[in-house]
């Protein structure tokens with residue numbers, strides 16, 4: 001398979017259309033939302049070399065490496081998907097993004113940079129435009145560790161008091177993935193013990209906890225979503241492996257079922273998608289769990305279903321886009337109640353004009369009856385009704401966010417011909433998605 005992530009330009013597009021059901025075997029790559037966090041945690045080491053294995057070739061990794069360049073961190077990304085990191089002294093306390101480029105990782109560098117310089121100038125995180133994506137929990141948490149923070153539109157200017165980073169207790173108002181990771185990494189550099197309450201416990205966070213534990217940090221995860229960390233002078237670990245990407249797993253599984261296909265997802269892990277597998281089972285999908293992967297196959301007409309996205313172990317918000325396309329192929333009414341991000345159904349609005357059989361995706365600001373969520377009464381368009389089966393005609397769409405990108409590719413495989421542009425967003429988080437679909441027999445071409 002050719003790795004194309006660094007060749008995609010603003011002009012690149014994909015052409016997809018209805019063809020044979022997806023069939024065959026494909027490998028799941030390393031997890032996007034884990035690899036960059038482990039890369040950041042490596043910066044807690046003061047010497048030596050750390051090797052991260054199973055690094056996905058996606059531009060999210062490159063964007064993070066460009067932040068490392070500014071800090072002067074040495075690294076080598078090898079063809080065998082290992083990333084060697086030599087975290088020595090940083091040469092700068094400032095990180096910024098170039099042009100349009102960006103991700104959520106800049107903010108996670110705060111702890112390691114503050115620990116060395118006592119100050120940090122950090123570009124505000126960017127990323128998919130799927131909601132407000134406030135950073136108030138990060139700011140409040142870092143302040144509790146003893147950081148003074150001033151904000152401009154683009155940057156956070158941080159300064160430590162005379163006592164440096166000091167251990168603290170902080171309760172997250174909501175189990176935010178990024179804020180949990182940020183405060184865990186910061187806690188390692190702080191003096192004494194810290195307790196973070198109401199943490200997110202997504203599998204990628206558990207991997208971060210495992211990484212820190214193996215690196216010699218005293219860290220305990222409790223049943224009440226609290227994590228206790230004892231600050232450490234240094235961490236020490238030679239290598240760590242990235243788990244398979246559960247979001248890519250679900251994206252491919254949904255595409256297989258939507259095309260009435262039969263695929264084997266090599267390396268896919270049951271324990272990362274238990275909730276989702278239960279849901280597919282309920283719909284009537286064929287599932288075979290093996291030691292080295294998971295087979296997903298269409299065996300009968302699927303049943304419609306209503307789902308709600310939630311923090312882990314609930315159904316991940318990153319799964320709903322591919323599921324919406326799958327639901328569009330099922331006879332009857334399915335629903336998705338999105339409770340993590342305020343505005344994550346933009347891709348359905350993009351698809352509506354392409355529908356040729358008098359159906360549509362209906363998006364509303366109301367919670368389903370009796371299921372009020374924290375967005376209740378605020379008018380955020382966070383509830384989708386999908387009345388299948390939907391038939392997609394021909395046309396053009398531009399990807400509006402990463403996960404929507406794969407959903408649009410899948411819609412393309414059910415259409416009379418779809419041109420999908422803005423691929424940079426897609427290749428930020430999926431490794432060779434077009435080549436993988438093509439290897440399963442999809443009628444899809446990548447035009448670089």
Ligand code: EPU
Pocket residue numbers: 032033104128131132133134135136137138139174175176177178179200202316317318340341342402403429
């Ligand atoms: N939130 C705040 N204030 C904060 C932080 C978060 O109000 O300071 C809110 C957010 O606005 C959102 C909710 O808390 O409504 C959850 O956000 P969270 O912080 O958990 O999200 P994140 O860390 O920015 C990560 C993933 C996302 C994934 C979410 C939820 C990375 C790089 N990104 O984002 O992945 O959807 O957790 O699981 O890990 C993707 O891969 O496409 C993607 C968007």
